[in-house]
Amino acid sequence: MSNRVYNIMFHTHTISGIIISAALYVIFFTGSITFLRDEIIAWERNEPVSDNYFSSVDFDSVISNIKTEHNLNNRDVTFFQRVEGQSAITILSASKDSTASKQDLRRNFFSTNLTSHKIEKYSDSYTLGEFFYRLHFFAQLNFFGRSGYFLSGLVAFFFLFAILTGVIVHWKKIISSFYVFRPKSKWKTIWTDAHVALGIIGLPYQFMFAVTGAYLIIGYSVMLPPVQSLLFDNNSEKFEKALKNEEVTDYAFWGEELEKTISINQFVSKTKSIWPNLKVNRLQIYNYGDANMHVKVSGHPHFKNRLLGSGHLTFKAIDGQIIDKKNPYTNSSYVEGTTNILKRLHYGDYGGYGMKLIYFLLGLITCFVIISGVLIWLVARDKKNVPEYKRKFNSWLVNIYMAICLSIYPMTALIFLVVKCFSYNYEDGKRALIYNVFFWGWLALSTFFIIKRDNYFTNKISLLLGSILGFLVPISNGVVTGNWPWVTWQKGYSQIFVMDIFWVLLSITALAVVFKLKPKTN
DSSP: OOHHHHHHHHHHHHHHHHHHHHHHHHHHHHHHHHTTHHHHHHHHHTOOOOTTGGGGOOHHHHHHHHTTTSOOTTSOEEEEOSSSSSEEEEEEOOOSOTTSOTTTTSOEEEEEETTTOOEEOTTTSOOHHHHHHHHTTTGGGTTSTTHHHHHHHHHHHHHHHHHHHHHHHHGGGHHHHHTOOOTTSOHHHHHHHHHHHHHHHTHHHHHHHHHHHHIIIIIIIISHHHHHHHHSTTOHHHHHHHHHTSOOOOOOOOOOBOOSOOOSHHHHHHHHHHSTTEEEEEEEEESTTBTTOEEEEEEEEOTTTOSSOOEEEEEETTTTEEEEEEOTTSOOOHHHHHHHHHHHHHHOOSSOHHHHHHHHHHHHHHHHHHHHHHHHHHHHTOSTTSOHHHHHHHHHHHHHHHHHHHTHHHHHHHHHHHHHHHGGGOTTOHHHHHHHHHHHHHHHHHHHHHHHTOHHHHHHHHHHHHHHHHHHHHHHHHHHHSOOHHHHHHHTOHHHHHHHHHHHHHHHHHHHHHHHOOOOOO
């Protein structure tokens, strides 16, 4: 490689990394927390669940309770779960009877607790798990269409670019540099050694996340709506057929009342009897209460057994006859297969807690690689031959990046405490509470660190404050709910136990780092 090409690659790697560093840090930090989304929701709501809980629900009772508040006749009713838990998203279509009331002619959307049958609006059923999941692709920034998605997609794309140029720059010394660590050298050498070594360790993980993140955000979330509009004339049925390679059936509304009482539970049970290992996560009822009522039960195999594929059975309600079937254990279409494998690689939900731990640790390593890269950039430009105004600008820029990135850890611990202790009495709903405390608190703490202009102070106080608040998280859970770690362990509440132990171990690790920190001597 010529010197000119090397310099181009080196500078593009540096510039692309600096531009996206703060946003990329937020994506990886919140994304790492999101690997425990199911556990966060169970801990927050104090609602532990068993595996494949959805298929054991008494849907007859759930529907009976919904009917006390909503008229379900002549509507399509859908229950589905995106995460493990006692709650399911419930969607009611507009009534197909033109003589229905104005209220019934509107579509409805809410969350239903499948155990207590409690119905909540989206803002009231909002959870920390949902918050961190959506924050890791900037969904909260969707003020103008899908601007948040587009921003996160661009970050993922430039991250992929930074990885490729970084490999090219370090290619000749990539092996030898991996084994070099000089802790007593100058700061630039220390940060460079750590950046290269940890960057190599996490390289496959980072490359995989850059590719899958760019696809899922830009390809799947941003580009699919325009594709549906341009190529399929905004026809969702044609689009879904092309995407999933299966027919989209619309069961006609007859306008005749169903004369017999139908049990929805029998259809779920029959599906489970045909495919015992199917993980049911969706139930759709077409034309509820109509003579042409149909019930569709959908799910997928457990990921530890099969990564790809999904299946369903559709029953004619009046006689229980199966009229449509898709076997989840047969070969999937190319589009469905590729999309599912990219999702599994990105979400890391195809293994147990061991897989989640690996993903989480590699996520934190990536956060360190991002921070060390920024510090290398600062130290390399803090020289006497660099004009004073440029040195001040570089110092301010890195100070802002460090303040934004490092302050997110104590704010994460704080929001866990606030939600556990105060969310039950907040009038504006849980989502408003989370937004107000987290974002305003993050802004205030970041501003304080920026004004302080001391990266050592920012690092130490962030870790120390996060550790103290982190230790209080399991204590708050024990005080509020009585579910101390030893209690949840004895009762088998694995999700709640994991979250409490997670905060204890994370706080111990952060506290150990605090005691190892030493201020830079001039």
